[in-house]
Amino acid sequence: MKKLTLTASAAVLxxxxxxxxxxxxxxxxxxxxxxxxxxxxxxAESFGETFTDFKTPxxxxxxxxxxxxxxCKGVGENTIDIANSSRKMKEDELKSCVAAGVxxxxxxxxxxxxxxxxxxxxxxxxxxxxxxIYKGLAAEIVVDGKLVANPNTKWNQVNPALPDWxxxxxxxxxxxxxxxxxEEKLLAAGCKEDGALDVIxxxxxxxKAAHAKCVAVRKDGKAVDIDxxxxxxxxxxxxxxxxxxxxxxxxxENNADKLKVATVSGVTPSTETIASGEYPVSRPLFFYVKxxxxxxxxxxxxxxxxxxxxxxxxxxxxxxxxxxxxxxDAERQQQRDDFAAGKTM
Amino acid sequence: xxxxxLDSLPVATAPARRDIGIRKRYAxxxxxxxxxxxxxxVGLIFLxxxxxxxxxxxxxxxxxxxxxxxxxxxxxxxxxxxxxxxDPSVLIKANYPxxxxxxxxxxLGISKDDKPQxxxxxxxxxxxxxxxxxxxxxxxxxLIGQTRDVWVLAGANIDSAFKGQIDLDVAEGNxxxxxxxxxFIDKLRDxxxxxxxxxxxxxxxxxxxxxxxxxxxxxxIGSFYMMLIVxxxxxxxxxxxxxxxxxxxxxxxxxxxxxxNINNLAAVPSIVFGLLGLAIFLNFFGLPRSAPLVGGLVLAxxxxxxxxxxxxxALKAVPPSIRExxxxxxxxxxxxxxxxVLPLAMPGILTGTIIGMAHALGETAPLLLIGMVAxxxxxxxxxxxxxxxxxxxxxxxxxxxxxxxxxxTSAAIIVLLAFLLIMNGAAIxxxxxxxxxx
Numbered sequence: 001m002k003k004l005t006l007t008a009s010a011a012v013l014x015x016x017x018x019x020x021x022x023x024x025x026x027x028x029x030x031x032x033x034x035x036x037x038x039x040x041x042x043x044a045e046s047f048g049e050t051f052t053d054f055k056t057p058x059x060x061x062x063x064x065x066x067x068x069x070x071x072c073k074g075v076g077e078n079t080i081d082i083a084n085s086s087r088k089m090k091e092d093e094l095k096s097c098v099a100a101g102v103x104x105x106x107x108x109x110x111x112x113x114x115x116x117x118x119x120x121x122x123x124x125x126x127x128x129x130x131x132x133i134y135k136g137l138a139a140e141i142v143v144d145g146k147l148v149a150n151p152n153t154k155w156n157q158v159n160p161a162l163p164d165w166x167x168x169x170x171x172x173x174x175x176x177x178x179x180x181x182x183e184e185k186l187l188a189a190g191c192k193e194d195g196a197l198d199v200i201x202x203x204x205x206x207x208k209a210a211h212a213k214c215v216a217v218r219k220d221g222k223a224v225d226i227d228x229x230x231x232x233x234x235x236x237x238x239x240x241x242x243x244x245x246x247x248x249x250x251x252x253e254n255n256a257d258k259l260k261v262a263t264v265s266g267v268t269p270s271t272e273t274i275a276s277g278e279y280p281v282s283r284p285l286f287f288y289v290k291x292x293x294x295x296x297x298x299x300x301x302x303x304x305x306x307x308x309x310x311x312x313x314x315x316x317x318x319x320x321x322x323x324x325x326x327x328x329d330a331e332r333q334q335q336r337d338d339f340a341a342g343k344t345m
Numbered sequence: 346x347x348x349x350x351l352d353s354l355p356v357a358t359a360p361a362r363r364d365i366g367i368r369k370r371y372a373x374x375x376x377x378x379x380x381x382x383x384x385x386x387v388g389l390i391f392l393x394x395x396x397x398x399x400x401x402x403x404x405x406x407x408x409x410x411x412x413x414x415x416x417x418x419x420x421x422x423x424x425x426x427x428x429x430x431x432d433p434s435v436l437i438k439a440n441y442p443x444x445x446x447x448x449x450x451x452x453l454g455i456s457k458d459d460k461p462q463x464x465x466x467x468x469x470x471x472x473x474x475x476x477x478x479x480x481x482x483x484x485x486x487x488l489i490g491q492t493r494d495v496w497v498l499a500g501a502n503i504d505s506a507f508k509g510q511i512d513l514d515v516a517e518g519n520x521x522x523x524x525x526x527x528x529f530i531d532k533l534r535d536x537x538x539x540x541x542x543x544x545x546x547x548x549x550x551x552x553x554x555x556x557x558x559x560x561x562x563x564x565x566i567g568s569f570y571m572m573l574i575v576x577x578x579x580x581x582x583x584x585x586x587x588x589x590x591x592x593x594x595x596x597x598x599x600x601x602x603x604x605x606n607i608n609n610l611a612a613v614p615s616i617v618f619g620l621l622g623l624a625i626f627l628n629f630f631g632l633p634r635s636a637p638l639v640g641g642l643v644l645a646x647x648x649x650x651x652x653x654x655x656x657x658x659a660l661k662a663v664p665p666s667i668r669e670x671x672x673x674x675x676x677x678x679x680x681x682x683x684x685x686v687l688p689l690a691m692p693g694i695l696t697g698t699i700i701g702m703a704h705a706l707g708e709t710a711p712l713l714l715i716g717m718v719a720x721x722x723x724x725x726x727x728x729x730x731x732x733x734x735x736x737x738x739x740x741x742x743x744x745x746x747x748x749x750x751x752x753x754t755s756a757a758i759i760v761l762l763a764f765l766l767i768m769n770g771a772a773i774x775x776x777x778x779x780x781x782x783x
Contacts, residue, residue, distance in 0.1 A: 029716070029731075031719075037720070041554045044722070045555075058635050058716075059719060060716055060718060061719075062713075062718075078627065078631045078633065229744050231746060254747065257512070257521075
C-alpha cells in the first residue's frame with residue numbers, strides 16, 4: 001500500500017514538474033517535407049556541432065502539407081518554428097496561418113530538386129518526353145479527335161522509339177510533394193502538346209476542370225501510386241525489371257549502381273542541367289519560419305543564417321554533395337538579404 | 346441403475362464395430378498431430394528465416410571500421426591567427442577534419458601537392474572526427490603542437506567497402522568507392538592500422554545523417570524514460586482499478602458496462618490513442634512535443650486495459666477460501682485483500698504488466714502524432730526533453746537509402762529484440778518462481 005501511494009505521488013510530481021518545464025523551450029522544432037528532411041538533418045546536425053551553446057534542432061518529417069498544417073496552428077512555444085516544404089505555400093494555407101495568429105511568415109528557398117525517371121541498370125537506354133509520359137500514363141487520351149480511355153499497353157505503342165515493354169510505372173502518390181511537379185511539368189505539359197487540352201475544352205470544360213482531366217492518371221494498374229518513399233519505388237523496380245520509377249535526383253545518384261536514368265526532352269538530369277533550368281522536371285525547395293519566434297526560441301535566427309550560408313547551401317557544400325541543386329549565386333544572396341531585412345510573405 | 350442383464354448384450358457383433366471405431370480415431374489423432382506439427386514447423390521456419398535475415402544483415406553493424414592515425418594537432422590548422430587566448434571559440438570552430446586528412450596523407454605517404462590522390466581521401470575519414478578531435482583539444486588545449494595516435498572512424502562508404510558490402514565488379518563510376526580508395530583500404534589493412542572495432546557508438550550516439558556516427562543511444566534512453574512513465578502510471582492505476590472491480594464493487598449494470606468497455610479498449614487500434622494524446626496532452630494541456638513524458642502518458646492509456654484484464658484474472662485465481670479465512674479471523678475486507686489476496690495475485694499481475702510493457706516498447710504509430718518520430722541528436726536529460734524510441738529509430742533508418750543505414754536498421758532490430766526477450770524472460774521467471782497452484 002505504501003509503495004502504491006509512493007509511486008502514484010511520484011507520477012503526480014513528474015507531471016507537475018513537466019508543466020513547469022514546458023514553459024521554456026530551448027530547442028528548435030522543425031517538421032514537414034520528407035524531401036527536405038535529409039537536407040534539414042545535415043544542417044541540424046552541423047548546427048549542433050558548430051554552435052555548442054544551442055541544442056541540436058529536432059526535425060520531424062511527415063510531408064509538406066502536414067508540416068505546414070502543424071506550422072499554422074498558432075504562435076507559441078508548443079507550436080513548431082519551421083515548416084519544410086517541397087512546394088510553395090498555397091494561398092489558402094497562408095490564410096489559415098494568418099487566421100490562427102501566425103501573421104508573419106518568412107519564406108526561404110534553399111535550392112532545387114530534380115525528379116528523374118529511372119529503370120533497372122541492365123535495361124536499354126530511355127529517352128522520354130512529357131508527351132510520352134502523358135500518352136503512356138494519363139487516364140484518358142485523344143485518339144482520332146475523341147477522348148477515350150487510354151488504350152496503350154506497351155511503351156512502343158506510345159512512341160516507337162521506346163522499348164517493347166509493358167507499361168508499368170511507379171509514380172509518387174497523391175500526398176507526395178513530388179506529385180505536383182509530376183502533374184504540372186509532365187502530364188499538363190504533355191496534354192497541351194498533344195492537343196488534348198483543346199479537345200477537352202471544346203467538350204465544354206472550364207480551365208480548372210480541363211486541367212484536372214489532363215493530370216488524371218490511369219487507374220488500371222499500369223501506373224502505381226507509391227505512397228512510401230523512394231526505397232519502396234526501388235524495391236518495385238527490383239522485382240519488376242521492366243518497370244519505370246520516379247525518383248529524386250539525390251536518391252538516384254545514391255543508387256546509381258542499381259538504376260539507369262532516362263533523359264527528358266533530350267536532357268540528362270544532373271545538378272548542372274537542373275540549376276540552369278534546362279532539365280524540365282525540377283522544383284524549388286523551401287522552408288518557412290515564424291517571425292514571431294525569432295529571438296524567442298534560442299538559436300532560431302542563427303539556425304536560419306547557418307542554413308543560408310554558402311558553407312551549407314553553396315555549390316560545394318554538404319547539401320550539394322547529397323543532391324541538392326544549389327540556387328544561382330545572386331538568388332542565394334537575395335535570400336540572405338531578405339532574411340536579414342525580415343521580409344515576410 | 347437400469348436392469349440390463351448380461352444376456353441382453355449383443356455379444357457377437359460388438360468387438361468388430363469397436364475395432365473400426367478405434368482405427369478411425371487413431372487415424373484422426375495421427376492427422377491432428379501431423380497438422381499441429383506442420384503448423385509449428387511453418388511458424389519455426391518463418392521465425393528462423395526472419396532471424397537469419399536480420400542477424401545476417403545487422404551483425405556487421407556491431408563492428409565499425411576504424412583507422413589508427415598519427416594526428417598532429419597543428420596550431421597552424423587549429424588556430425592560424427593565434428587568438429585562442431582571447432577567443433576560446435576558435436577551438437570550437439577550427440577545421441579538425443583537415444587534421445585527420447593530413448594525418449591520413451602522411452600515413453599513406455601521399456605528398457600534399459598530389460591533388461588527385463588527396464581528392465581521393467575525401468570521405469575516407471568520417472566527418473565525426475570534427476567532434477572527436479575538438480573534444481580532445483577543448484579538454485586539454487596543451488595537445489596543440491603535439492602528435493598523438495588516435496583511432497578515428499572511417500567514412501560510411503569506406504566502412505561498407507572494408508566489410509565487403511560494395512560490389513567491386515560494378516563499373517567504377519557507378520559505385521561509391523573508387524579504385525584508388527580500394528587501393529588505400531588494402532594498404533591500410535595490410536599495415537594493420539585499419540580494422541573493425543566493436544561499435545560502442547551504436548549504443549551511445551543519437552541520430553545522425555552519417556551512418557557511422559548514428560546509434561540507438563537516444564532511442565534507448567528515450568525508451569527507458571517512456572517505460573518509466575508507463576510503469577509509474579499504468580501499474581498503480583491498473584491494479585487499483587482491478588482490485589476495486591474484482592473485490593469491492595457490487596455486480597451491477599454499471600460494472601458490466603465498465604467491464605465491456607475495458608475489454609473493447611484493449612482492442613482499439615493504437616493510432617487512436619495517438620490522436621487522443623495529440624488532442625489532450627499537446628493541444629489542451631500544452632505539454633512539449635516529442636517528449637517521452639507525453640509518449641509515456643499515451644502508452645500508459647494503451648496498456649491499461651491489458652493490465653486491468655490480467656490483474657483481474659490473477660485476483661480471480663486466488664481461491665475464495667483465503668479471503669474467507671482472513672475474514673473469519675476478524676480481518677476487515679481491505680486487510681483481507683491487501684494482506685492476503687494481493688500478495689498471492691502479484692506474480693500474475695506483474696506478468697501481465699511486463700507483457701503490456703513489452704507491447705508498449707514496440708509501439709510506433711501513436712508516437713507519430715505527438716512528434717516522437719523525429720531526427721533527434723541530443724541525449725535527453727529528462728522526461729520532457731525531445732527523444733525518440735527504439736521502434737521509431739528502426740522505422741526512420743529503414744527509410745534511408747544508404748547501405749550503412751540498412752545494416753543499422755537490422756542492428757537496431759536486434760537490440761530491440763534483445764530488450765523484448767529480456768522483458769518476456771523476466772515475466773516467465775516471475776511466473777515460475779512465485780506462481781502458486783491450488
